[in-house]
Amino acid sequence: FVALTLLYWCIQAPRYVGVGVAWAMGLLMDVGDGTLFGQHALAYTVLAYAAEYFRRRVLRFPLWQQAVQVAALLVFCAGLVLFVRVFGGAPMPRLTYFVPALVGALLWPVLSVLLQLPQRPVRSAATSPVTIRRSTATVHLSGTTLMPTPPFMIVTVSVGCPTGEP
Numbered sequence: 001f002v003a004l005t006l007l008y009w010c011i012q013a014p015r016y017v018g019v020g021v022a023w024a025m026g027l028l029m030d031v032g033d034g035t036l037f038g039q040h041a042l043a044y045t046v047l048a049y050a051a052e053y054f055r056r057r058v059l060r061f062p063l064w065q066q067a068v069q070v071a072a073l074l075v076f077c078a079g080l081v082l083f084v085r086v087f088g089g090a091p092m093p094r095l096t097y098f099v100p101a102l103v104g105a106l107l108w109p110v111l112s113v114l115l116q117l118p119q120r121p122v123r124s125a126a127t128s129p130v131t132i133r134r135s136t137a138t139v140h141l142s143g144t145t146l147m148p149t150p151p152f153m154i155v156t157v158s159v160g161c162p163t164g165e166p
Contacts, residue, residue: 022048071105
């Protein structure tokens with residue numbers, strides 16, 4: 001999950017989260033996991049560099065296609081950690097070692113939507129467009145049903161001037 005969140009912020013805000021932050025997060029992961037010092041730092045640094053390198057390419061696609069590219073980056077990151085572990089003398093794990101990377105790729109669309117929610121502007125009722133649908137005989141304002149309108153009723157909407165003058 002740390003690699004997935006780091007990958008998201010490296011793609012969405014590369015000016016604020018980059019290789020240095022990835023290296024620091026990797027060192028914190030190594031201390032937290034009690035593993036060989038520097039293996040997550042190396043993997044997260046390479047992941048951040050790859051995220052910055054492929055940033056424009058990833059953002060060009062819809063979320064489900066981004067998830068495929070994110071899967072490749074996360075599997076590469078897990079493979080790098082595995083390489084350092086095995087080189088350091090740890091036994092070779094099973095193939096289920098790569099399952100968290102694939103689950104992270106499946107979570108990519110959900111994580112992207114959730115982390116982008118605070119960044120989107122909130123539309124108030126005064127600035128949102130009013131939609132009147134005669135086929136359903138209902139007035140909709142920002143997707144919320146206000147009141148039913150019979151076919152003989154005329155709906156009038158008054159909106160104030162944008163400059164504030166009456």
